[in-house]
Amino acid sequence: MAADTALAAPIADRRPRARRATVGLAVFLAAVSVASLAIGASGTSLWGALSTLATGGELSQMERVVLWDIRLPRLALGILVGAALAVSGAVMQGLFRNPLADPGLVGVSAGAGLGAITAIVLGGLLPAAMVASVGNWSVPVAAFLGGWASVILLYRVSTRRGRTSVATMLLAGIALGALAGAVSGILVYMADDRQLRDLTFWGLGSLAGANWAKVWVAGPMILAAVGASLLLGRGLNGLAMGEATAHHLGIDVQRLKNGAILTVAAATGAAVAVSGGIGFVGIVVPHLLRLATGPDHTHLLLNCALLGAALLLLADVIARVIIAPAELPIGIVTAVLGAPVFLWILLRRRGMVDL
Amino acid sequence: MIAARGIRVRLGRKEVLHGVDFAARPGEVTAIVGPNGSGKTTLMRALTGEVDYEGTVEIGGQDIRAAKGWELAARRAVLPQATTLAFPFTVVEVVRMGLMTGAHGDDATLPSRALAEVGLAGYEGRFFQELSGGEQSRAHLARVLVQVWQPVDEGGPRWLLLDEPVSSLDIAHQLEVMEIVADYARRGGGVVAVMHDLNLTALHADRIAVMQAGRLRAFGPPAEVMTDAILSDVYGCRLRVSAAPEGPAPFVLPHCAAPG
Ligand SMILES: Nc1ncnc2c1ncn2[C@@H]1O[C@H](COP(=O)(O)OP(=O)(O)OP(=O)(O)O)[C@@H](O)[C@H]1O
Ligand SMILES: [Mg+2]
DSSP states (O other), X not given: OOGGXXXXXXXXXXXHHHHHHHHHXXXXXXXXXXXXXHOOSSOOOHHHHXXXXXXXXXXXXXXXXXXXXXXXXXXXXXXXXXXXXXHHHHHHHXXXXXXXXXXXXXXXXXXXHHHHHHHHHHHTTSOHHHHHXXXXXXXXXXXXXXXXXXXXXXXXXXXXXXXXXXXXHHHHHHHHHHHHHHHHHHHHHHOOHHHHHHHHHHHTOOSTTOOHHHHHHHHHHHHHHHHHHTTSHHHHHHHTTOHXXXXXXXXXXXXXXXXXXHHHHHHHHHHHHHHXXXXXXXHHHHHHHHHHHOSOHXXXXXXXHHHHHHHHHHHHHHHHHTTTTSOOOHHHHHHHHHHHHHHHHHHHTTTTOOO | OEEEEEEEEEETTEEEEXXXXXXXXXXXXXXXXXXXXXXXXHHHHHHTTOSOOEEEEEETTEETTTSOHHHHHHHEEEEOXXXXXXXXXXXXXHHHGGGTTXXXXXOTTHHHHHHHHTTOTTOTTSBGGGSOHHHHHHHHHHHHHHHTOSSEETXXXXXXEEESSSTTSOHHHHHHHHHHHHHHHHTTOEEEEEOOOHHHHHHHOSEEEEEXXXXXXXXXXXXXXXXXXXXXXXXXXXXXXXXXXSSSOEEEEEOSSSOO
């Protein structure tokens, strides 16, 4: 037959392009990481410090504090949170088979936030010994549980016989977000002064409070979630054709869904616990990558982790320099950059987002 | 052998299948026909383990309830009556999903060969959602073919379970697809296909199961089940079966409007 026309295919195999993108994104992430270390409110110079180290000299106290205790944990946290937000967005979109399903949009972040606030406020009521034993973990674990309950609730409400209704998902997400927000509000009233300070800081959506403790708390959960998500790629591809077809292809659909839900909950929960609600990363990053290299989840998820990390670091650098010496909450930067992209997605897909 | 015994299926509050015994042999095309709503798709979904059913379904002697998902996927591929696709995958990306079970490793040429087989050579890079309805249907067939490409492997014969594989195709592609399917059976594989076109069915099926209101009304070779009496009763309109101008296959003419 006309097999030779195969050579004239308009888009060749997109996998090589995706692999090149992985390399390019890794380089981009490295470059932004250097910028994030080099730029800051204090005049400390990364290059100065590096050349001191290279010539065997000692860093000044100032250099050590700024680079080691401030900028480096902030860099690490930025990478972790950016990767977590983008990957949880991509996994959630794969699970719900819809590019608009973002943990931030459909109330999962709010659910995780409620968990975190509960832990912060009620944690004060628990016996001190118990708090000490759970330590820093109570907030991210509570956020994880809040996120988990939210995803499960959403999926139950919006999915009938393997089909997800976009309208129900978005509306249920609004209700869920409002409810979680209201309960969070009640808890905030119960908070004492010290807790209030924690809460305000946290609620802004910021990396400003970054320290090594937060990195150690969020790191394992996020790395586990991102790592686990890489195993979901083939399954999520099959799921794009519906649960029945995924089953026919040999995918254990129930296990896939459980894995996806846990991944989203862990990544969102950990990110929310350490950085508050940073919006739009989870929707913009996967969308840009799908445009560039296609929706194949076997490469999409890794690339999301890289691009999410890089873009969040970039937003953080912008947040730090744009009104220096003060700094903008990073959530404002991601919203200013992300919301227009989101609207653009809606406009482009008007035909497909039929409610 | 696919053997289903005493299949009862409830959907919602309604019992849709009332105890169906069905069997299909490798090396044959087994067609399922019947009016809309008679339970063809439901029977198919019981055979694939997609709905809960009473009774037993065995593929190659193995109860499908006891089989793992990937074991079943290596034995049979399924073309559903209706499909959806989220996200802008290209045609070749969809077809490649048939390789997911890893049964063929990642034979890079297989998707293109399957696409050429269904008359979609050169469509690899097109966006799936931008194909016409019939083209989408054939692309899904290519995906299904890729999943069980060799009709027989060390585990025995493999199966194509197709729910209305040709309903949205033009006549040339209907014949082409039925030829592909018949060839699969000739090479030792098994085919179960839900059909609406009785003449096409008579031409290509070795055995025909006629469904009526959730029961198997008749089951046998075309010459046996394609009679005026059975078809007219099942479809509720007068149908006349004659011999085809050429060949042995029966030939159905509608006489609904004519006085009887
Ligand atoms: N999910 C469901 N819940 C309740 N009833 C259902 C469901 N799916 C199908 N039915 C009913 O079961 C019966 C059999 O449906 P089925 O889809 O098997 O028919 P079919 O023979 O494949 O018809 P068609 O030729 O239109 O594809 C129909 O009466 C239908 O209304
Ligand atoms: Mg049907």
